[in-house]
Amino acid sequence: MPRIKLANWYGDKAPGEELDVDDVTLKALSRDGLVAEVVETPQEKPAAAPAAEEPAAQPETGRRKR
Template identity: 65%
Template sequence: MRIKLAHWYGDKAPGDTIDVDEATAKALRRDGLVAEPDKETAKEHDAPSKTAEEPAQPQSRKGR
């Protein structure tokens, strides 16, 4: 996966585009070092979580 850096990362300057694996890309996003993620990463980041799509389940009042 390719990302564009917002800040220095090792010997890579801000604005450089580098190839990284998924775990490294996630860590760089977390640390605020990514200026522009590739399209695949952006879709993955903006996608709703599976738990957000599931409806709430009613709670049982048994035993009260």
């Protein structure tokens, strides 16, 4: 579970307090602007480096853009 620091009041929790929240709550609080910073996130799996991808080819439609 991620640990966050609050930027504003959340229920009876004052700004600056740290809370353990689940991913859904983290997303909702971030959307509402209540998260000052994410203090700690669990590292379950190491993120793989994204492979270099080639740009996707656009299918030809027979029409030209002007």
